[in-house]
Amino acid sequence: MNILFGTNLFHPLFGGGEKAIIDWLEDFTKLGHTVTVITNMPEIEGYEKQFPFEVIRLTPKTPYDKNLNSIRLQSNSNSQYFNSYSTKPYDNNYYSMHLASEKIKDRNFDVYIGYGKWGVYVEDENVMTFATLIKKQNPNIITVGLTWEYGAGGLIWGVDKLLSCAPYELTNNKNLNQNFQDKLILIPKQNTFSPIEKFNYSEWKNRPYDFIFNNPQIGKGIDTLYYIIKKMKHKKFLLKHGNWGDSKKFDRFYELENVDIVDRVESMEKDFFRKGRYLLYPSILEGFGLMPLEGAMQGTIPICSDIGILRYSSAPFSIFVYSEYLTDTVYNIVSEMDSVKDLNWEGIAESWIDMIDFLDNNQEFVREKYNDLETVENYVNKRYEKTMDEFLKKLANECEL
Numbered sequence: 001m002n003i004l005f006g007t008n009l010f011h012p013l014f015g016g017g018e019k020a021i022i023d024w025l026e027d028f029t030k031l032g033h034t035v036t037v038i039t040n041m042p043e044i045e046g047y048e049k050q051f052p053f054e055v056i057r058l059t060p061k062t063p064y065d066k067n068l069n070s071i072r073l074q075s076n077s078n079s080q081y082f083n084s085y086s087t088k089p090y091d092n093n094y095y096s097m098h099l100a101s102e103k104i105k106d107r108n109f110d111v112y113i114g115y116g117k118w119g120v121y122v123e124d125e126n127v128m129t130f131a132t133l134i135k136k137q138n139p140n141i142i143t144v145g146l147t148w149e150y151g152a153g154g155l156i157w158g159v160d161k162l163l164s165c166a167p168y169e170l171t172n173n174k175n176l177n178q179n180f181q182d183k184l185i186l187i188p189k190q191n192t193f194s195p196i197e198k199f200n201y202s203e204w205k206n207r208p209y210d211f212i213f214n215n216p217q218i219g220k221g222i223d224t225l226y227y228i229i230k231k232m233k234h235k236k237f238l239l240k241h242g243n244w245g246d247s248k249k250f251d252r253f254y255e256l257e258n259v260d261i262v263d264r265v266e267s268m269e270k271d272f273f274r275k276g277r278y279l280l281y282p283s284i285l286e287g288f289g290l291m292p293l294e295g296a297m298q299g300t301i302p303i304c305s306d307i308g309i310l311r312y313s314s315a316p317f318s319i320f321v322y323s324e325y326l327t328d329t330v331y332n333i334v335s336e337m338d339s340v341k342d343l344n345w346e347g348i349a350e351s352w353i354d355m356i357d358f359l360d361n362n363q364e365f366v367r368e369k370y371n372d373l374e375t376v377e378n379y380v381n382k383r384y385e386k387t388m389d390e391f392l393k394k395l396a397n398e399c400e401l
Helices: 016-030 068-074 091-103 130-137 201-205 222-231 247-255 291-296 308-314 337-342 345-360 363-399
Strands: 002-007 034-039 054-057 111-115 142-147 161-164 209-214 237-240 259-262 276-281 301-305 319-321
Touching: 002 016, 002 130, 016 034, 016 363, 091 130, 111 130, 111 363, 130 142, 142 363, 201 363, 222 247, 222 345, 247 259, 276 291, 291 301, 291 308, 291 363, 301 308, 301 345, 301 363, 319 345, 345 363
Parallel strands: 002 034, 002 111, 034 054, 111 142, 142 161, 209 237, 209 276, 237 259, 276 301, 301 319
Antiparallel strands: none
16 A cells, blocks of 8 residues: 655654654555655754655754644644745645645555644634645545544544544543544554563562653643652652643652652663653553553553553553542543543542552562563564554555555
8 A cells, every 4th residue: 555644743752642653654664555754843953763664844854842842833734934935824734735735746645644733633624634635636545534632522534534543432532523433443552662681570679769650741640640759758759751741730749859850861761661660650541551561561560540541551461540539430520631620639649559558568469460571562562463454454445455
């Protein structure tokens, strides 16, 4: 198949979704498919990356900006790069898409996969996406819209198929267009980091931190984490700030003595995952949940919120924390991210503290969980290969190839 991927979100440093997309595209290429990416996201100086497929960038290279959110927003339909061409509403969007179509006008594609506002969805029916433009130019192309997020609602897709990384009933996205009942599914790879060479329980016990945590966003459970750390002063925590999250909420952690905070690391394996005995993953909402099994392959035992999507992505190698304040109610309470204020964060944290106390007092159970991690890599690979094969077969059938 000849696959075109269009997005304003194509930067491997930003987050798990972008990283998973790059994994998919690299594997499409390895399996013999032709891949072309067209994107508004500029290449970042100092973080250049060679890909085994063509990447057409519509905006010039830019210096690294600590706040990648700003780059992410600037690369959408209203990019400053296009401001010199028109001042009318939506004309920048229109221009960039026609610039993109001009660059590929002599090429034929079987499938278009779009991600993000430029690539596939809009909030205003008067605004065009690249998916709608490419379909007009090539009526036989199969257009696919990729969605990760629980809250991707109120959107206009204008594609033939939706692509999700997990079954609809687990992400429980009430907002998705109900016309797309038969969605395509392709799970993330989860093995992009080099696994630990040898599992050693003594090494695990001597790691410098009890717990590690990444990605301080509300949806990832940063408020739960705060109360856990505050009440467990005898434990040591490593937090990776990165380029995400609410800075005001994160500032609270600098006041806690049992926390070390890093911004970025050179090696996620050595400088983050293998620094801690447990990975804390108190997420309240997930599109999938990449990190628990990524951490498990580093010999770090994941502890996760007991919500359906994490059971799907992270069992059977994680420890799950049930909370009466979260597990049974999350999809009713948190229909929108603004509703998280309704959650009882301290109550949720108490359930986590109870679990941590249980693990401290049941070392034989912990040793068994650690030993189980030796089979994670094989499990992850087999599951990913199966869903990739099924996904590509369905696409080929749609294209009648």
